[in-house]
Amino acid sequence: MRLLSLSWFVLLTLCTTEMVQAAELLYPLxxxxxxxxxxxxxxxxLPGIWSVENGKATSFFTGSKVFRTPLNAVRCVAIDKEGHVLAGDSSTREVYRFEKAGxxxxxxxxxxxxxxxxxVVLKNGDLLVSDLELQQIWKVPAAG
Structure with a gap:
């Protein structure tokens, strides 16, 4: 519930921040x-991930528009306990970890x-990933 509240707060903040142009965020999920x-x-x-700081959106990672390439169809984003960005992508049926921007x-x-x-990142670093296609929740070790 706390994560959901934070997500709504962040989304509301992004939507009401005048400095983030609507043209920048094309299809935020x-x-x-x-x-x-x-x-x-x-x-x-985009396809990919935006990094928004101080009202300014910059590309954290831009995927290719070619199907079956990383983040061509990004669906979700999270942050692990080390601060690395995680992203779920339906184009490659994969969850990715980014060590740094770009x-x-x-x-x-x-x-x-x-x-x-x-x-979702658990306290021990493992991931829980909801899978819309297979209608399951997968537990993925922190190391992959």
Whole structure:
């Protein structure tokens, strides 16, 4: 419930911030934020992830518009306990971890997730991934 409240707060903040232009956020589907630092937004039509800080949106990672390439169809974004960005992508059926902005995403599930719609990070670092296609919740080890 706390995560849901935070997500709504972040989304409301993004929607009401005049400095973030509507043309920048094309099809936002998911947001993630830590206590400090930028807000990350999964944008299906970018395709990729935005980093929003001080009302300014910049590309954290831009995927290719070619199907079956990383983050071509990003659906969700989260932050792990080390501060790394995680993203679920239905184009490649994968959950990715980013070591830093612009870095090559590291696959964690060997393409085993159908349509990853949400990612939650547990206290021990493991991931819970909801899969819309297979209608299951998968537990993924922190290391992948």
């Amino acid at each position: 998911s947001v993630a934020a830590a206590d400090k630092g930028p807000v990350y937004v999964a944008d299906r039509k 870095a090559k995403p590291q696959p964690l599930t060997n393409g085993g997730i159908g349509i990853p719609m949400d990612v």
